[in-house]
Amino acid sequence: MNSILSTPLTADHIVRGARMAPFAGWNMPIQYEGIIAETLHTRSAVSCFDICHMGEFLLKGDPQTCGLERLVTARLCDMPTGSCRYGSILNEKGGVLDDLIVYRKGPADWMIVVNAATIEKDKKHFQAHLKPGTEFRDVSAETGKIDLQGPLSRDIIKTIAPKAANLGYYTFLETEVLGRPGLVSRTGYTGELGYELYLPSQEIPALWKKLLDDPRVKPAGLGARDVLRLEMGYSLYGQDIDEETTPLEAGLEKFVDFKKDFIGRDALTFKKKTGVSRRRVYLRALSRRSPRHEHHIFIDGEKKGLVTSGTFSPHLNCGIGMGFLDNAPAARGLDICVGDDKIKIEAVITDKPFVKHTSLKR
Template sequence: MEEPLLNTPLVDYHVALGARMAPFAGWNMPVQYSEGILAEHRHCRTATSLFDICHMGEFRVAGPQAAADLDRILARSVLDQALNTCRYNFLLNEQAGVLDDLIVYRFAEDEFFLVVNAGTRSHDVDWIQPRLSPSTSFEDESDAIAKLDLQGPQSAAVLAELGLSIDRQPAYYRFLTLTLWGLPLLISRTGYTGERGFELYFPVAAAGQVWETILATPGVKPAGLGARDTLRLEMGFPLYGHEMDETITPVEAGFGAMLKLEKPREFIGSEVLRDPVRGRPRRRLFGFRLESRRAARHGAAILIDGRQVGVVTSGAVAPSLDIAVAMGYVDAEFDLKPGDAVGLDAGKTVLPATVANTPFYTAGTARA
């Protein structure tokens, strides 16, 4: 018997706005609202959109050994992470496969906040907790925290109108804690869209209040997971379960340089990644640009001269480009270059495509 879907605290607001709801990682989530995915996508690229991301998981790890513990458990260094910064990181198994990709917030020398994917939350708890020192505390705060993402080139102006002046807003991949609207808030300059944006964390009881406050600001519209997916795909951002899973290493996914494997730091999976045989990538992640708006979907074969050489992991129309794009893994023996021709199997036809650099969309304002 299937487990019932979980609802975020904003489910009634989504239904009232005419959202189409659908399952995602065990949650009942808004895929789109009345204007549709294309309109929501374009609004985020040009103005400001608000996303309900309350399904994500949040952990707090603290104690005198917390930094050293996380430095050993996670693939990117934690010991050298500066205070009040966010860092993209990876949780690996002993074979260097990705158990989850996550963001690490450093609150203090001995206190960290981890934001993890909804579908991996329980497994992440089971993996991380027993690998911590006895003096390191671990709290799963997911059920007590609401998370909204405010994304788009006008997001800073929206926050300023809501009481957080631009000169007080955090810089890219930094965060601050403050009281706003009478609530304790954590606000980080992060996101999953490629646009200037902020992620807001606050007590779950205030989810409706904050949702309504932000949506009442001129120029802000709600956006669902459909637009979030096309926005991230245009940027070439990975989605766990598609571009990453327990069988794929960060090196195969294109993040090898981030790991700084040339340095002597040891972490779970590092022995495999440094091994010239076991750590050799078996496949590589590529971007593909199609010739029309017809998209190749997850699981489609990637073909060269009629021979399958890989598989598509994500594919959709890129609304900003008015063509379809895709990402997928190709066997490592094929040294593809931008412009090389491939075919993407769409069942009754093969869609012509060319290898393309990512991001596909290069006019994003994330670092502006």
């Protein structure tokens, strides 16, 4: 049995009184002050998150000739240098092996950021499908990552990586961070203005300390991160999407370029013609009670679907969630119930994001 992994910041989390728990094989901070307080602070000010558990691959090659273009659902060949793009890698059935972000560092120079739980699986998939001789490196163990998120994050980034302060959404810059070489991207998982900072692992503690020396910045754990991403309707791999779920079912079709060839395209094209048997829906409870993972979705007393993610939204003061409806109408405003044999929570079908008018693209 593999032992649980630690990030370069684990000792600091414990000193700061974080509640720690296993996540994707890592010992991660779930909360410090509290999930609701950290969620509210991120949307009103700025928080920093330890995301060192994520995976990073470096790859060199023309996207068409090396096979990278065929691996990812999003079109890569027209990406400008210095831009990022969200997409997925699929199996032949069209199921999502992982969702990821691709960074174009140069005409033939790439970084791919993948989920922590799928690093080894993704690595094998890339190595199996890239053309022989393609330079590919897994640099996850030597790369650290901190996310700075919230409407005040630009003010903070000016003090540690001033050249990155004016980055546009989904662009990045290789620049000095506290005087050391790093990479800063204008991306995140919270729906707020924010930056993701990549440095060598040994440089991460100094950056973390510098950020938290600023009284405007507070540390936030994975609990708040989960609420924030769900308030925006962002999927969590392994829970909302997996190898049995296609982008068509999951509402991710806009991140699929059907004009190009990619692994799983034939299966998705067939499903697009014949129709899928379930669809992603977004749920808003009529009370503070929260939908939970694997709660059933009821329409007129009949089980019609399943909740994949649910939580309490402190910004809406009610429960929210997402899930799938099987062969059932999913019109906005439809009255439903979620729960199990003991609990029934009245809710309605709504649209995403749950929280609107954020600082995301300021």
